[in-house]
Amino acid sequence: MTSYDTGLVRIPDDTDTEKRGTYDRMTPTATYRLQLQPDFPFSAAAKAVPYLAALGVSHLHLSPVLEAVPGSTHGYDVVDHSTVRAELGGEEGLRRLAGRAREHGLGIVLDIVPNHMAAEPRHNKALWEVLREGRNSPYARWFDIDWAAGDGKLLLPVLAGPIGEELDAGGLSVEDGVLHHGDQRFPLAPGSEHLGLPELLDAQHYRLAWWRLARTELNYRRFFTISELIGLRVEDPEVFAATHAKIIELVRDGVVQGLRIDHPDGLADPEEYLRRLHEATAGQCWTVVEKILADDEVLPAGWPVAGTTGYDALRHIDGVFTDPVGAEALEMRYRDVAAPVGDRGGYWEGTVRRAAYKVVFHELAAEISTLVRTAQRVCAADPALRDHAPWALRAAIRELLVRVPVYRPYTTAGGPCPEAAEAAVSAESARQAKTVFPVEREATAVDVVRELALGRLGTGPDHTAFCARFAQTASALRAKSVEDTAFYRYVPLISANEVGGDPGSPAVSPERFHAYCARLARDWPATGTVLTTHDTKRSADVRAGIAVLSECPERWDELLEELAGAVPMPAPDPQVAWQAWQTAVGFTPAAEGILPEGSRMVPALLKSVREAGLHTSWTEAEPLYEQAVAAFVEAGPAGPARRTVAALSSALAPYARASALGAALVQLTMPGVPDLYQGTERAYFALVDPDNRRPFRTGPPDDKTVITTAALRLRGERPELFGESGTYTPLPAAGPASSHCLAFVRSGRVITLTTRLPYGLERSGGWRSTELALPPGRWRDVLTGREVSGAPRLTELLDQFPVALLTAD
Numbered sequence: 048m049t050s051y052d053t054g055l056v057r058i059p060d061d062t063d064t065e066k067r068g069t070y071d072r073m074t075p076t077a078t079y080r081l082q083l084q085p086d087f088p089f090s091a092a093a094k095a096v097p098y099l100a101a102l103g104v105s106h107l108h109l110s111p112v113l114e115a116v117p118g119s120t121h122g123y124d125v126v127d128h129s130t131v132r133a134e135l136g137g138e139e140g141l142r143r144l145a146g147r148a149r150e151h152g153l154g155i156v157l158d159i160v161p162n163h164m165a166a167e168p169r170h171n172k173a174l175w176e177v178l179r180e181g182r183n184s185p186y187a188r189w190f191d192i193d194w195a196a197g198d199g200k201l202l203l204p205v206l207a208g209p210i211g212e213e214l215d216a217g218g219l220s221v222e223d224g225v226l227h228h229g230d231q232r233f234p235l236a237p238g239s240e241h242l243g244l245p246e247l248l249d250a251q252h253y254r255l256a257w258w259r260l261a262r263t264e265l266n267y268r269r270f271f272t273i274s275e276l277i278g279l280r281v282e283d284p285e286v287f288a289a290t291h292a293k294i295i296e297l298v299r300d301g302v303v304q305g306l307r308i309d310h311p312d313g314l315a316d317p318e319e320y321l322r323r324l325h326e327a328t329a330g331q332c333w334t335v336v337e338k339i340l341a342d343d344e345v346l347p348a349g350w351p352v353a354g355t356t357g358y359d360a361l362r363h364i365d366g367v368f369t370d371p372v373g374a375e376a377l378e379m380r381y382r383d384v385a386a387p388v389g390d391r392g393g394y395w396e397g398t399v400r401r402a403a404y405k406v407v408f409h410e411l412a413a414e415i416s417t418l419v420r421t422a423q424r425v426c427a428a429d430p431a432l433r434d435h436a437p438w439a440l441r442a443a444i445r446e447l448l449v450r451v452p453v454y455r456p457y458t459t460a461g462g463p464c465p466e467a468a469e470a471a472v473s474a475e476s477a478r479q480a481k482t483v484f485p486v487e488r489e490a491t492a493v494d495v496v497r498e499l500a501l502g503r504l505g506t507g508p509d510h511t512a513f514c515a516r517f518a519q520t521a522s523a524l525r526a527k528s529v530e531d532t533a534f535y536r537y538v539p540l541i542s543a544n545e546v547g548g549d550p551g552s553p554a555v556s557p558e559r560f561h562a563y564c565a566r567l568a569r570d571w572p573a574t575g576t577v578l579t580t581h582d583t584k585r586s587a588d589v590r591a592g593i594a595v596l597s598e599c600p601e602r603w604d605e606l607l608e609e610l611a612g613a614v615p616m617p618a619p620d621p622q623v624a625w626q627a628w629q630t631a632v633g634f635t636p637a638a639e640g641i642l643p644e645g646s647r648m649v650p651a652l653l654k655s656v657r658e659a660g661l662h663t664s665w666t667e668a669e670p671l672y673e674q675a676v677a678a679f680v681e682a683g684p685a686g687p688a689r690r691t692v693a694a695l696s697s698a699l700a701p702y703a704r705a706s707a708l709g710a711a712l713v714q715l716t717m718p719g720v721p722d723l724y725q726g727t728e729r730a731y732f733a734l735v736d737p738d739n740r741r742p743f744r745t746g747p748p749d750d751k752t753v754i755t756t757a758a759l760r761l762r763g764e765r766p767e768l769f770g771e772s773g774t775y776t777p778l779p780a781a782g783p784a785s786s787h788c789l790a791f792v793r794s795g796r797v798i799t800l801t802t803r804l805p806y807g808l809e810r811s812g813g814w815r816s817t818e819l820a821l822p823p824g825r826w827r828d829v830l831t832g833r834e835v836s837g838a839p840r841l842t843e844l845l846d847q848f849p850v851a852l853l854t855a856d
Contacts, residue, residue, distance in 0.1 A: 073304060074333050074353070074573050074770065076762040077715070078108040078156050078722045082581055084120040087742035089140035093147045098745060100151035103759025106305060107148055108156040108722055110581065112141055113293065116165045120740055121581070122158075123309065124165035124276065127172065128290040145302040156305030156333070159294055161320065162313035163270040164190075166203075166277040169232040174277065177201070179234035181252030189286050191268035191278040193417055201253040204261035204274050205231060210248070219244060219255075228255070259666070265413040268516075270313065271523045271531075272410045282315040282515075287323055298328045305333040307356055307575075312338065312454050312522035315515035318350055319459075325351040333720075335575040339526075339547050341453045346571065347467070354567075354574020357722060358547030361577050363563045364713055365542065365590060366555025367789060368706045370804050373597035374540050374553050380604065381539035385625035387661050395537055395551025402532035403449040405660065406524055414520045418444050421513045422499060428507070432495060439484070439492035444517075446480030447472060447496055454525045455518040461506035471521075472500050534584070535659035538626045540597055542590035542633070545583055553597070557789055557803070561777040564791065567718035568775035576719040578710060579727045581740055585633060586724075586733040591707035592633035595699045598806035606632075606695050613691065616682035619675040620662070624683075627652050628692065631684035633703075634732055635696045648685040649677050651734035702806040705849035708754055709789065709801030712850045715758035716799040717791075718775050728755040750848065757829045757852055761797065768794040780841065782817030784808055788841060790819060798826065798853040800841075805849060814842040826853040 079099050081092050092107065099107065111122030114130040122132065131138035145155050168175045173186040178201065181187070182194045192201055206213050206228070213219055219228050224240050226233040226247075239250040248255065256264065261274040268278030281287045297303040306324070311317040317336075324334070334352045340359045346352075407415065422440045426432040456468035477497050484490035498504045500517040534544040543553030555563075567574060578587035585593070596603045610628065618624035630648065656663055656676055663669040684692065696703075707730070715721050724731075725743040729752045733739035762769050773794040780788035787808040790800040800819065802808065820838040827834050828844070828851045835844065835853070844851055 073331065075104075075106040075154065075156065075305060075720050076766050076769070077104040077720060077759050078106040078305070078575075079104040080108040080581065080722055080724045081110065081743055082120075082725060082740050083110045083112065083122065083135050084740075084742065085118065085134045086120075088134065089136035089144040091742070093144045095743065095745075096144075096147045096151050096153065100148075100153055102728055103756055103763050104153070104723065105763065106154040106156045107144075108305075108307065109158065111158050111160055111309075113160075114170075116167050116170055120737065123160050124167070125160050125163075126165050126167060126170040128164075129293050131293070141297075142302055154304035155302060156307060157294065157297070157303050158307040158309060159291075160309045161279065161281050161290065162310045163276040163278050166267075166269075166275050168234065175234050178203075178251070178253045179236060181236070188283055189279060189289070191280050193266040193420070196266040196417065196420060197254065200251070202256055202260065202264055202266050203233075203253050204256050204258045204265065206255055206257050209257045210255060213255075214244060219248075221247065226251075261413065262409060262666075263412045263416070266417075268414075268417075268519065270310070271526055272406075278313065278519075280315070281320055284323075287320070291324070291327060295327050298332055303332070305335075308334065308336045308352075310522075311336045313519055315519065316459055318347060318457065321350050321352055333573065335720075339454055339530075342549060342552075344453050344467070347457050347465070348570075354571040354719065356580075357575040357577035357719065358545075358580075359563075360567075360574075360714065360717070360719060361545060361583075362547045362549065363555050363560050364576075364578065364710050364717075365545065365548070365587075365594065366553060367557060367560040367713075368591070368710055368803060369540070369543065369554040369594050370597040370807060371554035371556075373600045374543075376600040377597060377603065378539040380600065381625060384607075385538075385621040387536060387620075387622050395533075395549070398537040399529055399533045400449060402536065403524060403528040404445075406528045406532065407445050407449055410527055411520065411524060414516075414523065415441060415444055415448075418513065418516055418520060421509050421516065422496060424509045425499060425504065425507070425513060426495070428509070435492045435495055436489070439489050440496060442483060443480060443490075443492040443496040446483055447476060447493065447500065448517075448521055448524055449528075450476035450479060451521045451525065455522040456500065457518070458502045458514065460502035460504075460511040460514040462502060464501050464503060468501060472497055531658050532660060535626075535655045536622075536661065538622065538629070540593065541626060541629050542585070542593035542597075545585070545590065546580075557777075557786070560789070561775075561791065564717050564775050565777075568773065572718055572771045572773065574719045575722055576714050576717060577722050577724070578714050579724040579731065579733075579739070580722075581724070581736065583724075583739065584735045585630075586731050586739060587710060587727065588703075588707050588730050588732050589630075589633035589734070591710060592635075592696060592699065592703040593629050594706060595702045595806055596629070596632065598702065598804055599699070599810075602695060602699070603629075603632075606692070609691055610683070610688060614679065614683040614686075614688050616675075616678045618679045618683070619672055622661075623652070623656060623676055623679065626655060627680055627684045630734070631689060631692045632696055632699075634734065635689060635693050646685075647734060647738050649680050651738060652676055652680050654735055699806070702809075704750070705802045705805040708751060708848065708850050709803065711751055712754050712758060712799055712801055712852060713789070715755065715762070716769070716793060716797065716852070718769070718773070721762075723755070728752050753830065754848070754850060754852070761829065761852070761854065765796070768796050778819065778821075780817055780819045781838075782815065782841075784811065784814050784817040784841070787811075787814075788817065788819065792822065795822060796855045798822075798851070800844065800851040800853065802845060802849040814840065814845070817841045819844065821853070822855075824855050826855055828853050 113125050114127035114132045115122045116124040131141050176186045177184045270276035314320050335356050338355045419441045426435050453471050456471035458464045458468040477493050480493045481490035499513045502514040543550045657665050662672045729749045776792040778790040778792050787803050789803045792798050818838040818840050825836050831847050
């Protein structure tokens with residue numbers, strides 16, 4: 048690593064010996080996410096510790112560290128909860144990393160995965176035992192399996208074709224007492240080793256099947272629609288204990304001080320799980336949950352956590368740097384020339400609803416069938432409910448699920464039904480759902496399903512199971528229909544198409560932003576905040592470059608006109624072209640001159656069209672369409688036409704930079720604990736995974752590094768100004784350009800000042816006489832060293848940077 052002097056803090060290389068003291072805080076002041084993988088193990092992370100300590104963070108935030116499928120680049124496919132991953136350096140390597148971090152005053156935050164494991168029998172020993180012994184295995188309680196639905200067998204959708212074809216082709220064989228299928232291995236039930244293949248297959252506790260059957264026949268809960276990840280029943284105390292023992296040991300040994308909980312919405316009872324985790328760690332962990340909040344939705348107050356991982360903050364930060372007028376103009380233009388045929392004249396809400404119907408009828412058909420079977424058992428046991436036909440229950444379940452406006456309701460069978468849960472499965476939604484039924488009496492199935500979903504029909508095993516599974520399925524539906532489908536179908540301004548975002552209303556007013564921050568400071572002062580993560584579809588700097596288009600939609604129109612007919616290989620449809628050119632506008636500053644073949648843009652656009660599912664998909668690929676997409680991207684946005692895009696990107700670069708720096712400073716100083724994704728302390732241009740999950744490396748500092756180190760140093764030196772006792776107060780500017788100033792005061796001692804909508808600011812004549820009345824006293828800008836007081840003009844205060852960070856010390 049290289050040593051840099053940013054002018055604020057010297058970022059040392061690994062040979063420097065200066066230490067920052069010992070870690071003595073539970074709540075971080077800032078975290079730094081590192082993506083561990085075989086090419087970047089614990090030893091590599093240890094070498095980065097001095098650099099990260101000098102940068103000013105208080106904690107390393109590590110991607111999952113437990114044993115995963117060999118070669119995994121993300122670690123979410125856990126196969127053994129009792130072991131730290133050998134490919135990363137094992138437990139000894141992790142403890143050495145923690146010791147190295149401790150020497151430099153840093154703690155460790157771990158990303159943990161309670162919802163699922165990899166459905167890979169060869170490496171997942173618990174699953175191997177279940178396949179060998181069936182439902183009588185002591186490990187059978189680990190997994191969320193509906194044995195009755197599979198006639199006592201677990202469906203494994205792992206074959207490339209129907210079982211008959213695989214048998215005819217000789218694709219299955221028994222060797223050394225193990226069933227082989229290509230690289231896959233499966234255990235055999237005791238005593239079945241010597242049977243012929245057809246009989247041997249029938250004698251197993253599992254059923255090997257064509258992968259396409261997963262859509263309709265799967266009888267285990269999975270992560271979203273990924274059959275390779277099987278759901279865990281951590282609501283069972285024994286399962287919780289077995290799958291969390293190593294993590295709890297690491298916490299109690301002082302190796303780990305914080306936990307990031309992946310996908311809590313997949314759990315049967317998130318609140319109960321979090322309480323159990325809180326008790327197991329003796330409340331000695333800073334814990335945040337990867338919870339996606341809809342607009343105006345709040346985290347359940349009873350959860351014993353510090354807050355979310357920060358996608359709600361991302362939405363508000365991006366939104367306040369987006370021009371609502373220009374965004375509306377882009378949306379209108381998009382509907383005229385580029386919206387898919389099925390969405391023309393429609394709006395974001397319609398796109399979401401159509402995507403939800405697609406997912407609930409197809410990708411989640413097996414999950415719906417599970418709910419129907421459970422509801423049937425409830426109805427069969429209650430004389431008053433026996434006349435509800437299976438088809439009516441199925442229709443009611445579908446229609447209510449597609450109308451859940453948030454990720455899931457939070458309620459349990461027989462427990463209190465919070466107002467938020469009632470709103471998630473509302474009476475109005477039930478009224479709308481009933482309109483699809485031809486006979487009014489048949490529509491009463493909707494009432495039954497709603498009461499079951501809200502836990503108000505009883506506390507029997509099936510009642511409890513339905514209530515939990517409805518919520519879990521709602522979460523999967525929301526994720527697949529919004530994040531993974533609608534975000535790729537509705538693309539007027541793709542900077543808004545980010546996890547937790549609202550593409551139909553991408554802008555956030557300063558007043559709304561300030562209200563959000565005030566609520567965080569009051570209710571969740573230690574929540575997480577993010578701008579870029581391992582899951583963001585575009586990094587913050589790419590999004591900033593695209594969001595500038597909301598300030599100058601006419602420039603976007605001019606670019607499209609200039610590009611019309613300029614590419615020898617036309618786009619297969621206008622929606623792809625629109626999305627590809629916007630991607631290029633945000634990504635070109637990083638790509639120009641170093642990606643002659645557009646090797647990073649092509650995979651990102653191919654993923655977009657597959658997720659959208661309009662012309663091709665992951666499971667029903669259309670090779671000719673995908674070839675046309677790749678050819679267009681290579682010939683256009685990633686090819687010679689990139690020069691035309693680069694001209695616009697260069698012209699807009701100062702404004703994109705101002706917004707990117709403003710967003711960075713806001714995230715670093717607003718209420719909450721900022722999480723920096725690896726490399727984002729400087730300009731960082733990345734697209735969707737796997738592009739954004741490349742191994743960490745340092746690079747030369749820039750203006751963003753200066754701002755980041757200044758803010759992190761201030762947070763580290765004065766944590767009380769930003770922590771639970773800190774306050775948040777908006778600071779309005781006065782003058783002709785006051786709407787372009789976003790400023791706030793933290794605890795009366797720190798002022799954050801940023802330039803909002805900089806292109807529009809310049810077009811309207813600049814700051815002119817706009818002033819910012821500062822609180823009494825002398826203030827120093829830690830970025831420039833300038834001292835000010837009174838009501839300085841912004842044209843002077845922001846003459847070197849488009850942002851300022853003032854302290855009263």
